Amino acid sequence: MTTFDQAFQEQLAAHYFRDDVFVSAVGSLVKPEYFDSETLQALVAVQGGYLAKYNACCTLGTFVQVLQRELAAKRVKIADMTEVQRLLAVIHRHPLKDRQFVIDTIAEFARHQALLNATMTMADALDTHDPTKIDNALKVVDEAKSVGAVDHVEAMDFTTTRADRIARRRQVAQGSATGGGITTGMPELDKQLTPWNGWGRKELSILMAPPKGGKTAGMIQFAIAAAAAGHNVFYASCEVSEEIIGNRSDANISGVPMKDLVAREREVEAALAQWEATPGMGRLDVQAFPIRTLKVSELTRVLKKKEAAGISYDMIVVDYLGIMRPEMNYGDNKRFGLAEIGQDLRALGTVFNAAVLTAYQTNREGAKKAQRNVTDGTDAAEDYEAVRTADVLITINASPDDRQNGEVVLYFSEMRNAESGLRMRFSQDLGCMRFLISFVGYD
Template sequence: MSQFDQAFQEQLAAHYLRDDVFVQSVGSLVLPDYFENETLAALVAIQKIYLERYGSCCTLKTYVQVMQRLIAAKKVKVADMLEAKRLLGVVHKDPLSDRQFVIDTIAEFARKQALTNATMGMADALDTDDDTKIAKALAAVEEAKQVGAADTAAAMNFKTSRIERQQKRAQRAAGGYTNGGITTGIPELDNQLTPHRGWGRKELNILMAPPKAGKTAAKITFGLNAARAGHNVFYASCEVSEEIIGERADACVSGVPLKELVKRQAEVDKAVEQWEQNPGLGEFIVQAFPIRTLKVSELTRILKRYEAQGITFDLIIVDYLGIMRPETVYTDKRFGLAEIGQDLRAMGTVFNAAVLTGYQTNRTGTQKAQRNVSDGTDAADDYEVVRTADVLMTINQSVDERAAGEVVLYFSEMRNAESGLRMRFNQNLACARFITGFVGFD
């Protein structure tokens, strides 16, 4: 017998129709669609309308009057009045002595029913073969997973959790606690990306730079470093092919310049083979998409297929945000780009992964990056595009710095770390190595 059978649903309806404390506590989790009995669902729908207007439960006599008026106004349909009468008798006989049990169980019930409904919607959408309907159905499934999350999540008691915070700080001081962060492979950079000591899970990290300033080299470098540390990495390239990413990754791993890969093939092969022997090496999977065709919903479906095969990703790299396609076509391009940023961050939450992407600076930002540093206000198109980011770092490099093989990362907008830092690194872009060593703070 199901935990949430008809008897439980009648018990739940009894509290929803009669128990003000229950309604005020968790009433928002009760929806008519969650009830399998059509008549019981209609009775809950009537109560929902009443509660939205009056904010509290009513007597059986008043409820019957409200039901009659709503049926007459054709706002609610009750197909079986005899069943409605029977069910009203059942729910009004309930002693309501099990309130806490129902409150403790409602979140799980609501999530299960929401997922059941969303799954049925997905099946219907797949039958239509309509990408828009499938995308909406997929979004409904992800939304259903979050139903009741706030009610089941553990709250923090500031006073009693003090010891736990002390222990975590001690672990950080010893370099043994990362809060689940994904390493950049550069200890000095990890140390500044607090509190995660790397890219934060469920966070959106954006590298912003002028064109041809090394955004792709940065993402390849950070992706390979994460894989070497044992993390699974998915790299979605919207700009260049899998083959080009593979060639740049070979150069990065081997330290052989891109233009010499063919001439020094044996050296490259040996270096890559040695890299593959690293114990606990994570996956580094690359898939390319035509420019301005990849939607976040499509990327989510791809990642779900890997998840079904038992492969979950810790770091999702998208190269890059500005050339993805929004779910909705907007007259103003800025709205679509802002939507992509928000959807990427939400995707990170769904997969408990860090999301790393890039974005272009505008003309002013390009000039500033060559003279000093650019910041979030220099985002191409509009600042709203990058406002969702938890980490926004800009890549800055003068002509002389590029010739000397140096680059400056500026911590522009940081949700959980210190903003305004300028970190200088050595690099070797000829080998697609975005960072080869730490120089110091500017």
């Protein structure tokens, strides 16, 4: 890692004070608190105020006038004016021939200094033994980790990558590539989840249904299918325990109804042993959280801890959005909190490069519609904003006759990258938690 010593910090300050191109490109990453010298911190703060007002660097003479006004107004305090003279002389003598080096390095510098400051904040919080201060310090650490992150992401050259996109599509057409999606375990459903041929990474997919409509059964089956295909899956249950999720998963894999798991123990064990022996099997980790307590920030910390232990996940399943807790208390405006959770879950997929799958309930009118036709996003409980962020919103629908025949209709309500309005009919057996068994046809 680059050594961010006093010489580098003075070099950086020279560009921040005199180089308009530098300021335009990465000036937002320069913060007074990132500098070790208190005098340099004060000078950078004054320069930052000037840039915010005039959007351009100034001459040495102008800066001295601005500094004198700030000192006179007591908005800035500087103890060592001799050091001010030395620093301004160094900054304005610098040849500014190494702009690109400083631009390439500043993101690393900013993150390093932000984390250093966050570490000291955390140490102070730990000394107080105050849970609130410690929680706030953890948030500061998380924010510090993201400083300058976007500067490490290269933009795609649309023209030069055309051949790569064409080759990728041809591979998908020939069956030699999956499209990069996380399989649902149902080829017919994967095919409609374009362009990924499955759940898309960095996307939020939502299953919406009335109470007892099969949401959890669907999420369990899709998690199992992803793990069997070699993907690592994290399943966060906000409603029931790990043991219940485990039993439901056993029923799905074995095809043995939940009520018969004990009586048909040998059959269940044989099916599980065979499933676990699947070549290239991924992980399926399940963790339960008390209802209405899990925040996306807390889930992020859990996943970061796993990441630090060398475990990364391709798919994150949250059961489910409607019973999570927003980051702040919105009082009577519950819909704002639900909208925030949806947005944060989508961002979670981007942070971990994973597909995020969750569920949501329909309102009363939606529950009625699910039995006679199909529901859509406007039937979301509380407010449409809760599901508006979704890249994929699939509603689960079944009339009394469908239930009798063991069938279900999936309706592609709102699709960001796929065809909306599609109705797909599948056979199912919720008694043994098999949300989808086989594709019946298009309605």
